[in-house]
Each structure stands twice: as C-alpha cells, then as structure tokens.
Amino acid sequence: MTVTDRARVLLDLHRSPELLILVNVWDAVSARVAASVEGVTALATASHSVAATLGHEDGERIPRDEMLDMVRRVVAATDLPVTADLEAGYGDPAETMRRAIDVGAVGANLEDQMKPLPEAVAAVEAALGAADAAGVPEFVLNARTDAFLRAGDRPHDDVLADALERGAAYLAAGAPVVFVPGHVTEDDVATFVAEWGPQRLSLIAAPGCVPLPRMAELGVARVSFGPFSQSVALMAFQDLVEGATQRGEALPADYRTLN
Numbered sequence: 001m002t003v004t005d006r007a008r009v010l011l012d013l014h015r016s017p018e019l020l021i022l023v024n025v026w027d028a029v030s031a032r033v034a035a036s037v038e039g040v041t042a043l044a045t046a047s048h049s050v051a052a053t054l055g056h057e058d059g060e061r062i063p064r065d066e067m068l069d070m071v072r073r074v075v076a077a078t079d080l081p082v083t084a085d086l087e088a089g090y091g092d093p094a095e096t097m098r099r100a101i102d103v104g105a106v107g108a109n110l111e112d113q114m115k116p117l118p119e120a121v122a123a124v125e126a127a128l129g130a131a132d133a134a135g136v137p138e139f140v141l142n143a144r145t146d147a148f149l150r151a152g153d154r155p156h157d158d159v160l161a162d163a164l165e166r167g168a169a170y171l172a173a174g175a176p177v178v179f180v181p182g183h184v185t186e187d188d189v190a191t192f193v194a195e196w197g198p199q200r201l202s203l204i205a206a207p208g209c210v211p212l213p214r215m216a217e218l219g220v221a222r223v224s225f226g227p228f229s230q231s232v233a234l235m236a237f238q239d240l241v242e243g244a245t246q247r248g249e250a251l252p253a254d255y256r257t258l259n
C-alpha cells in the first residue's frame with residue numbers, strides 16, 4: 001500500500017465504532033512482535049519509550065533526527081499503518097510532520113503542553129497543512145491536550161472546561177481526533193463524546209482507567225498504552241534477571257520463543 005492508502009486505513013480505523021487499541025511500540029522488534037498478534041490493525045510509537053531506548057529523558061530531549069529514525073525503523077518492520085508520537089513537534093510541527101510522512105508515518109500525536117490556545121491551534125494547523133502539502137490529506141493527527149496531565153490542584157470542572165475548549169478548537173482546525181491523557185472519569189468520557197461526537201476521543205490505558213469495553217460503548221475512537229507497554233516488558237526482563245542471579249532460576253521447561 002502507498003502512504004496515502006495506509007493513512008486512509010488508519011483514519012477508517014479511528015472512525016469505526018469498534019475501539020482502536022494500540023499497544024505502543026518503541027523499536028523494530030517490538031513492532032514486529034505487536035504486528036504478529038492476531039487482531040492488531042495498526043501500530044503506534046511511544047515517544048517516552050523511544051527516548052528511553054536511545055538513552056534520553058522524555059520531554060523533547062531526544063534529537064528529532066533520532067526520533068524520526070526510529071519511526072522509520074518501525075515503519076519498515078511492518079505493513080501495518082504506523083502513527084508516531086512526536087511530542088510537541090520539536091519546535092517546528094510542520095517540518096516534523098513532513099519528515100515523519102517521508103519515513104512512512106501516517107499519523108502522529110501532537111502535544112499542546114498547555115500553550116496559549118491560539119499558539120496550540122496554529123501548531124495543529126501547521127501539522128495538517130504539511131500533511132496536505134505532502135499529498136496525505138487523511139493523515140491522522142491525534143491532537144493532544146495536556147489539560148488533565150497538568151491539572152495540579154485546579155478544580156476538576158475548570159480542567160474539564162479547558163480540555164473541552166481545546167479539543168473543540170483542534171477539531172475545528174481539522175484534527176480528526178483529540179487525545180486526553182491523564183485520569184479521566186467515565187462521566188468525563190461521556191461529556192467529551194457528547195460535546196465532540198463519537199469516534200473523536202483518544203485515551204490512554206493507564207492504571208485505573210475506564211475499562212476498554214466501556215470506552216467502546218461510550219464512543220471512544222482509540223486507546224493507547226503509552227510508555228506502559230515498555231514498562232511491562234522491562235519489568236518481565238528484570239524478573240528474569242533477578243530469578244537467574246538471586247534465585248538460580250533457569251527458564252521454565254515450557255518457555256516458548258518468539259517467531
């Protein structure tokens with residue numbers, strides 16, 4: 001498939017009433033493993049996980065070239081559509097999206113970092129404009145608002161109002177979906193869907209989140225796992241190391257290798 005074809009597939013997956021579940025990957029081998037699982041229809045990178053893999057802290061501390069090179073490797077590892085977590089665009093959302101499309105990404109996360117709303121909307125417009133200029137008008141921009149992540153001790157109703165206003169502005173600017181990471185309640189989810197419409201909301205599968213089947217019932221478009229998928233893998237590795245070095249444990253007899 002062409003990049004345009006994969007973008008169309010990814011957009012259709014977001015518009016489908018079936019919840020799109022993305023267990024985030026961080027390199028070529030994690031991409032191959034995820035893609036090999038029955039039912040996986042698309043892949044998403046996690047910026048935190050990619051940065052950690054390459055020895056960087058999260059928060060746009062990784063050079064853009066390194067992030068995009070890993071996106072390229074993930075795209076090359078699978079035939080599935082790939083959406084990339086590109087943080088806040090590394091100072092130039094339009095150029096970052098253009099380069100992401102060049103390496104085969106057909107969607108991206110873009111954080112607002114709670115910047116002034118006009119500035120955040122301009123970033124969304126710039127990213128989508130770059131996709132249009134690249135001939136990929138169906139590029140799936142997952143416009144992220146950090147209203148809940150950066151809520152601090154603000155009243156919940158104020159935080160919810162901020163997220164609703166920002167999400168509506170990003171949708172009006174052309175983003176097909178809005179990502180609201182952080183602790184949101186079932187009532188919050190219902191409010192987002194009521195205000196924005198079904199298949200417009202993207203969430204993260206954090207501990208204590210709304211159950212995935214309930215997300216689907218409420219009209220959520222997409223759920224991803226962010227850095228938690230890498231954490232699960234690394235904790236399993238840590239358990240193996242501890243078992244071998246501290247308890248003298250070998251691999252169990254029924255251990256199976258990955259294909």
